[in-house]
Every structure is written in structure tokens, then in C-alpha cells.
Amino acid sequence: MKIVRIFAHRVELPLVEGSYKWSGGKSVSVFDSTIVGVETACGLTGYGEVCPLGPFYLPAYAEGVRAGLRELAPHVLGCNPRELGVLNRRMDAALKGHPYVKSGIDIACWDLLGKVTGLPVCELMGGRFGESVRLYRAISQLPPDEMARNVAEYRQQGYTRFQLKVGGDPDQDIARIRATREILSPNERLVADANTGWTQHEAMRVVRAVRDLDVYIEQPCETYEECLAIRRRTDHPFVLDENIDSLQMLLRAKSDLAMDVVNLKISKLGGLTKTRQARDLCVSMGIAMTLEDSWGGDITTAAIAHLAHSTPEELRFTSTDFNSYVTVSTAKGAPQRQHGFMQAGRAPGLGISPREEVLGERVVDVS
Structure with a gap:
């Protein structure tokens, strides 16, 4: 062949x-x-x-x-x-x-x-763990009350994981986090994702101001060293994303105890083969994961679903259904969201046409 x-x-x-x-x-x-x-x-x-x-x-x-x-x-x-x-x-x-x-x-x-x-790809990548994959919804950066309303709307669609886009003005971000956490129940997860947007002193202000809240802090600063400094000064669960672009960085972060959850993006690592390597390493080290990509439509969503569904449930923090964010469908057979969850297809390969x-x-x- x-x-x-x-x-x-x-x-x-x-x-x-x-x-x-x-x-x-x-x-x-x-x-x-x-x-x-x-x-x-x-x-x-x-x-x-x-x-x-x-x-x-x-x-x-x-x-x-x-x-x-x-x-x-x-x-x-x-x-x-x-x-x-x-x-x-x-x-x-x-x-x-x-x-x-x-x-x-x-x-x-x-x-x-x-x-x-x-x-199906998920069977080739280790097997199908559980019946479905829990999804998060990314909440676009807006004024605090608007972001809270968006969270409320997506809760009605079955989501229980929310990735709040912060990394702007620290005072506004503190208000965003408080407004959205207030409407969530204790079993729902909120991630404040700064996407490298805060300087170190701004990140420190935010984590201190929301110390009383149940919230994950994701990639607060641009560099790994800055993020590690914030990690060591907060007791919030901590997520790394942009800095983890290789197995070497993943091992370094594990050694430094720099995170509780890691975000693995397929294209950032070079495809399913290398993301699977990182995933399996995380499984062996007991690190929870968000399994996704930078963005995409139906085909990316299918690839994410197969990677996530072949990951043990206890280490699968969350994943995402990018095809629900866009107005164009590029393939038949792609996974579709159902009450905040999706499933990898059972047809051969990615299961898409x-x-x-x-x-x-x-x-x-x-x-």
C-alpha cells in the first residue's frame, strides 16, 4: 500500500x-x-x-x-x-x-x-473507554454579565465544563470569574483560561482575588517559568496548554509539578501519532488531560473524539466539539453533541465522509 x-x-x-x-x-x-x-x-x-x-x-x-x-x-x-x-x-x-x-x-x-x-480509530488507539466523552464550552471574552448569560445558555444544552476566556484587564477578569462561578453548581467545572494574556503580577492579583472560588487556572502567562511561579503561589487546580508542545516539555512540567491538567492539542504536537504518545505518557504519570486541537470542523472533531474516547475516563478531564461552533459542515458522519457529550464513530477510520x-x-x- x-x-x-x-x-x-x-x-x-x-x-x-x-x-x-x-x-x-x-x-x-x-x-x-x-x-x-x-x-x-x-x-x-x-x-x-x-x-x-x-x-x-x-x-x-x-x-x-x-x-x-x-x-x-x-x-x-x-x-x-x-x-x-x-x-x-x-x-x-x-x-x-x-x-x-x-x-x-x-x-x-x-x-x-x-x-x-x-x-474505528479509537479501537486502534487503545479501545473505547466509557459510553461517551464529556465536553466543555469555550466562552468568548465579553463583559462579565454577558459571559455569565452565555454560560447559563450552554448549561441548558447539557454542558457542565466551561472554559472562560480571560487574560484581559485583571479587574474585569476577576468580575468575569465571579459572575460565572456564581451561577454554576458545585459539580460543574469552571476553567479561567488566560491564554498567556496576563503578566506575572496581574496573574498573581487574579488568583489571590478568587482564592475563595472553585476554579481552575489555565496558562496564565506567556512563559513556562512565569506560569510555574504562579502555580507555586496558588492552591487552585492548574492547567498548562501553550507551553506544552513536546514530550520534553511534558516531562519537565511533570518533574516540576507544574500542573494538575494538561491541554493536548493534536496539531500543536504534530498529529494523532505524537499526541497519542503524549496521551499515553500522561496516563502512565497520572496526569489528567483536555484532549482537543487548535480549532476545526467536522474532521477535526472526529479526530478529537477518537483520541478522547480511547483515553481512560478518570484521566479525561474534558474535550470539545468544534463542529458545533461553526456554521459549515464539511463531512458526513462526524460526532454530534448530545447533552454535553459526544461519541467517537463506530465506522472504520474516522468514520467521516x-x-x-x-x-x-x-x-x-x-x-
């Missing part, structure tokens, strides 16, 4: 809420997603998706995905997509860094492996 063609489509994904806002005044209204196809000599095609959260979040941007695919694709033609270890070593040798570029190819090859074996009428013309085509 050999790869004979790699292609990609560019798809715009407008947001249901109109815009998504987070720390530092950053916002996005339409996501620029790349749907990646990996075609084999036997006629099977696997699909992946890469959708950076704009060019100002992580070291990744949408056009970079397509440019990187044009550079990388010739080096993986002829590879066996079932040999995921060999494939990833080939990609790393051909293109230094840029893990997000490799992610779409790797996800597509997992889709192919599932189709060849007749098994792209909507050709939505994908449009290919913007990358290498054979």
Missing part, C-alpha cells in the same frame, strides 16, 4: 456566535481550515484537517499549512500510510519543525489505517 497523491482544500468556517474573542484583544470571525487528503494506489483516501486559531495564537498559520504541504508532500509519496512510525520519521527528516503542517497527513493516515483494517460540494477546488495537489 503506497501513498500516490496528497491534496488539500481550503474551507472557510464562519462562527455561529459571529466572533470568538480571547486574551489581548484577539478575535476571529471566520476560521481558515485546510482539509488534507492522502490517496493510495489501491484507491483508498484518508482525510485530516488543520485549522490554526489565527496567526497570533501558536506558531502556526493557515496559509503555512498549504505551503508546508507543498514542501512536504513529495517526500512522503511512496510511503506506506499504515506504517505511521516510519511515516512520521520521514516527515520529521524532510521538514524540521512545523508540526502543524504534518498533522493533517498523520490524521489522514490514521483514517486510512482504520479503513484498511475495518476498525467529506462533503465534496463544500470542499470546492483543490488548492494543493501533489502526485
